[in-house]
Amino acid sequence: MTDETSGTPYYTIGFSESMLQHLRRHTASTHAAHLLPHLTPGLRVLDLGCGPGSLSVGLAEAIAPGALYGVDMEPTQVDLARSIAEAGGHDNATFQVADVTGLSFDDDYFDVVHGHAILVHVRDTQAVLAEAMRVLKPGGLISMREWVLDGSFLAPDFEVTGDAWVTLAELITADDGHPNIGRDLKRHVLEAGFTDVRPTASFTSYTTAEDIGYFSHVIENWFLSADIRDSATAYGVATQQHLDNLEQALKRWMHHPGAFGAVAYGEVIARKPQG
């Protein structure tokens, strides 16, 4: 799918305001908890596919006075990340436009290379991991956290809401992405030559009335938007009738007192071999 607010092709979820609101809720403590215990002041850290930067600035805080670099292929996201860093006084955070498969940093430059929800969108997983390996110092850490859409759910399901994940996964696959790559991170980093591999898994849950209201807003204004609907029908992953049924079920879910949702993630920490 191409987004009319961007010249970037093949980025399924787009850059609409509702998606940005969703990403701005990502913080280091909620979405990089597996990495935070490994961060100490003074480290030099790279955040791959930083998006609007809310998670990146938390990493910057954890390693200050070390330097945090964020890269994203989308200039509007880099501008947003710069604004968030400036507003929060994170003067150790620098952001630049770059493709994660072709970074301009020197070899052996970073102590930590991190990515959240980036491999899911990039066709060539090993190309990203090879760049991470190149720019990491020997002994440096790679950290990734990625979707497992198959393991995500909205309950109660009404025998339909599960289809939302299937439709989203098919859209991502149609754009050459990997909607369940979170469960294969251990295999991928081993294949890339990393050692000391520690995989984990976690959910980001939507439980409180405020969470459900917020998540419903994202579903209504992003997943059920004309943009995503048009992509789904253009790619042949859903008919209008199917999407209408899904919309009804999602609305029942939003207003159900027992509504609960969770997005599943796989995580990995691994090390670049010494010398």
Ligand SMILES: C[S@@+](CC[C@H](N)C(=O)[O-])C[C@H]1O[C@@H](n2cnc3c(N)ncnc32)[C@H](O)[C@@H]1O
């Ligand atoms: C789902 S967002 C995640 C943003 C952030 N990491 C977070 O979790 O809040 C994915 C980001 O990756 C970026 N992206 C996708 N493919 C990329 C590539 N090949 N190189 C650099 N950035 C890319 C997109 O522009 C988008 O901002």
